[in-house]
Amino acid sequence: MPYSEIERQRDDSGVVTITMNRPQKLNAYTTKMCEELSEAVDEFARTDADRVLVLTGAGRGFCSGGDLSGHFEALKATTRRLGHAAVMREGMHPLSRRLFALDKPTIAMVNGPAIAGGLALALLCDLRIAADTAILGDTSGAAGALPDEGGAWLFPRAMGYDHAFRMVALGEKYDAATAHRLGLVTEVVPAAELREHTMTLARDLASRAAVTVRIAKRIMRRGLESTFEASLGDAEMAVVMNNDTEDAQEGVKAFLEHRRPRFEGA
Template sequence: MSRSYETLVFDTPRPHVARITLNRPAQMNAYTFAMTQELLAAIAAYRDDDDLRALVITGAGERAFCTGGDISGADPDHARKVGASPMGHGREMRDGMQAVVLALRRLDKPSVAMIRGFAVAGGLALALACDLRIAAVSARLGDTSNKVGLLPDEGGAWLFPRAMGLDRALKMTLLHEIYPAGVARDLGLVTEVVEDAALEPHTLDLCEQLAAKAPLAVRLTKMMMAKAMESSLEASLADAQMAVMIANPSRDVREGVEAFRQKRPPKFEGR
């Protein structure tokens, strides 16, 4: 299955696995407002299709995952429209990459960033909005927004400290540092680092494994853990009580238990 976009490619490289590829390689996959609107549509297509159970987000070409917002002046008409209102820049950010970050964080299905080349500024925020980040050894990650007087406004001010701690996030942003993939992993920005040639097959294998799990359990687990990050133990336990009333009576649990007893792989349907 594929869908048609101007700045993205949406395909399904494995069963039940969707892939969104930022497709502006000549611009190192820097995003425009138009790209953010297509990203929102593609994420919604994944969200609403029950046959799709895992999502990969990546960038076209070898140079970059995403280098943040496009500041090259490639769309002067849009820039004039934004600049015409005192609230223009805020609305552009709210309805653009901030909306994309929120859409990813609100997903109840897993998302994986597959990172080759640079993931900096808003590109790093996009990667951190995903649940997992698999990076090639040659990848480089960091925040360069302050370098040109811009801000970590796509969500970085919230995402960066939660991934690496406030002091390290401040150092990275204020000194606009970019780290090799291994260092980024040690700092908490990356989940796993693999050899460049192994990046795509390893990431797709991981997503295929995620897609084979019980969909209800995956969705509820993700929702519980994400909410627990911002709540008390008591509130988290109460959420768990509600979730088990959905999961435990499901067909998937019956299938999982039966498969365990019969010593065979389970076949989950998400019911």
């Protein structure tokens, strides 16, 4: 589909880059942007040749949260009950569910402010590579709003309950180094090196055994919400699916022959 608020690019290695493209608003999301992002994520999910997703923003920002311009006027004009909830159910929440459900690796390339819902989008990715100039946090509480885009679940798991509560209640924002120390960021690199560093990492991930990476992500995600015994059971079933794949056999063969494996995604 043609996009107006995002851009989608794919390179020959199977890395798909989705760019939120409202730079004049620091890529604040709208319902339309969420719909376009959801469609782009769905396309990535169903295309086997697409191996790794990189999510980023155009211009100076990653995503500054929801675009509130005209928001309350639109809610006043509707006759629907629970209008605020409907906006979330039809916009950001379906996108959050899609990103969370992906079993392919995802990387947030945080090039600028990632605030509130923007921070939630970054945390929905497996890895977050931030420019040293990036700012991350949640200002919802300072504006009398809530971390309703998924942050209430994501923030405590990333940084611990106490830090998450303080960030939301006081509306705090952090520089990249502090965000890294708190667990919101995987890695911080100089802004001038952000794209090259992130794409090198993404292409490295794309070169790995695709089925193995996807199964590993699934069982690790499930493990966060299950017992140790249940995780061991998942691992037993996972090896049945994984170890007979051509890539798994190639990996063992390459190890025994002391060479780099040539994975084909099979």
